[in-house]
Amino acid sequence: MKFPRYLLSICFLTLLSISTIQAQVTLEIKAGDYVRVGTPIKVILEEEDALDANLAKLQLNNQVIVGQVCELGLESLRELGDSADSSNLRELHFILPEMAKGKTVQVQVTFGVTDQGKQKGFHFEDKEGVHTDLKLGDRPIMRYMYEALDTSSDKRIGETYKVYHHVYDPLGERFVTKGPGGLFPHHRGLFYGFNKISYSVDGKPMTADVWHCRSGESQAHVKVLSEVAGDVIGRHLLKIDWKGKDGIPFATELRELTAYNLEHGVMIGFASKLQTLVGDIKLAGDPQHAGFQFRGSQEIPDKTAAETYYVRPDGIGQPGAFRNWPGNKGHVNLKWNALCFVLGEQRLTCCYLDHPQNPKEARFSERNYGRFGSYFEYTVKPSRPLNLNYRIWLQYEAMTVEGVEKYSHDFVSPPMVTQK
Numbered sequence: 001m002k003f004p005r006y007l008l009s010i011c012f013l014t015l016l017s018i019s020t021i022q023a024q025v026t027l028e029i030k031a032g033d034y035v036r037v038g039t040p041i042k043v044i045l046e047e048e049d050a051l052d053a054n055l056a057k058l059q060l061n062n063q064v065i066v067g068q069v070c071e072l073g074l075e076s077l078r079e080l081g082d083s084a085d086s087s088n089l090r091e092l093h094f095i096l097p098e099m100a101k102g103k104t105v106q107v108q109v110t111f112g113v114t115d116q117g118k119q120k121g122f123h124f125e126d127k128e129g130v131h132t133d134l135k136l137g138d139r140p141i142m143r144y145m146y147e148a149l150d151t152s153s154d155k156r157i158g159e160t161y162k163v164y165h166h167v168y169d170p171l172g173e174r175f176v177t178k179g180p181g182g183l184f185p186h187h188r189g190l191f192y193g194f195n196k197i198s199y200s201v202d203g204k205p206m207t208a209d210v211w212h213c214r215s216g217e218s219q220a221h222v223k224v225l226s227e228v229a230g231d232v233i234g235r236h237l238l239k240i241d242w243k244g245k246d247g248i249p250f251a252t253e254l255r256e257l258t259a260y261n262l263e264h265g266v267m268i269g270f271a272s273k274l275q276t277l278v279g280d281i282k283l284a285g286d287p288q289h290a291g292f293q294f295r296g297s298q299e300i301p302d303k304t305a306a307e308t309y310y311v312r313p314d315g316i317g318q319p320g321a322f323r324n325w326p327g328n329k330g331h332v333n334l335k336w337n338a339l340c341f342v343l344g345e346q347r348l349t350c351c352y353l354d355h356p357q358n359p360k361e362a363r364f365s366e367r368n369y370g371r372f373g374s375y376f377e378y379t380v381k382p383s384r385p386l387n388l389n390y391r392i393w394l395q396y397e398a399m400t401v402e403g404v405e406k407y408s409h410d411f412v413s414p415p416m417v418t419q420k
Helices: 006-016 074-080 154-160 299-307 401-412
Strands: 019-030 036-045 055-060 063-070 090-099 104-113 122-127 131-136 139-145 164-167 189-193 196-201 204-208 218-229 233-243 249-260 266-276 281-284 291-295 309-312 336-343 346-353 363-366 371-375 378-380 386-396 416-419
Touching (some): 036 074, 122 233, 139 233, 164 266, 218 249, 266 378, 386 401
Antiparallel strands (some): 019 104, 036 090, 196 204, 196 281
C-alpha cells in the first residue's frame, strides 16, 4: 500500500519560502539506546530570535529537514512547572529521519518565517458548533466532536453528552473509530472519563458518571484555547467542563491533542490536565468505563470481531484470547498495548502507548469489538491536578512486538537534545 510522501514534499515547498533569516543555533542529538527512524523531536528553546519565527531549517549531515516553531504546549508547561516564566520560550518540532543506536550528531538550525497559509501542512477546518477537522494537506487526520448538550430528545442527549475525537485511517478516507449508537453507544472514538466519581459540595456528598452520562452528567466543550498548525505538527488545546447531575461543573479539563507529520501512519498525542472546582474529587471506575480509551468502528463487532487480536509486550495473542483486569490480575502497568483489527479487507494496528509518569496502577482492558485502554484511581486536589500523557500510533498491516516497542521507546525514552 502506498502513502503520500507529505513530509518530503512539504519540506521542499517550505524551505523555498523562508524569508527573514533570524538566528542560528546548534543542537546536539544523542540517539541513546535505540535505533531511531522517523522519530518526533521536541526541543524547548530559550532563543530571543526564535520568538517571532514559525519555521526552522535543520542541517543534519547532508540532509536538510524542516522544523516548526510554536508556543509551548501542555506537556512542556507541566515539565517546567506552574511557576516558570514561559514567555521567552518556544518549542521546536522536527522529525528525525534515521539515526543509529548510540550515535551523536550536531544539527545546525536556522530560524525563519513563512506564510503558513500557503503551505500544504496541517490546518483546521471548523463546522461551527458541531466539529473541527484537523487536516494534513487534503488528508483528514482527526475530528473533534464538540456539539453542546441537546436535551430535545433522548437520541440527541446520547449524541451530545460528551466530547471525543474521531480518528481517520492512514489514507484519510474513513473513520476507524465509532461515534454514537451501535454496540455500547457510550464507547466512542478517543475518549477520556470516569464512571465512578465522588466529591462534595457544601458538605453534601455527590456522585457523577461522565462516561455513561445517564443522570444529567456531561462533558461540555467550553472553548478552543489555542491552535497550532504547520508542517510538522497540528495541535489544539481545549477547555472542557466536567458537569455533575445538577449540570454544574465540578472540574475543568485542559485537553490537548497533537498530530505529527509522519509517513505510513497516524500519530496522535493526548495530554490532559484536570483541575477541581469543588475540593477533592475521587476518580474511580472499572476497566471498561474509565480512563483513556480507544473504540474502533462499529464495523468491527458487526463483521470482523472474530479476526481481532492483541499484541502485548509479552507476545502476540490469538483471536478470542483477551485479557481484562481483574480477571487477569497481571494485566496492569503495561508500557503499551496494541489492537490488531480488520476493516473492509484491510488489517490495521492501533498502538496505545502509556507513559511511566501517568498514575499507576494502570488496569488494562481488551475487547474483540475494538475497545481497549486503561484506567487508574486518583484523587484530584486543589493543589494536585491530574496530568496525563499518552500517544496513539495507527497503521495499516499487522505489527510485531518489536515494531510497537520502537514507538514506545521514542515516546518514553526519546533522543537527548541539548543546545550548544
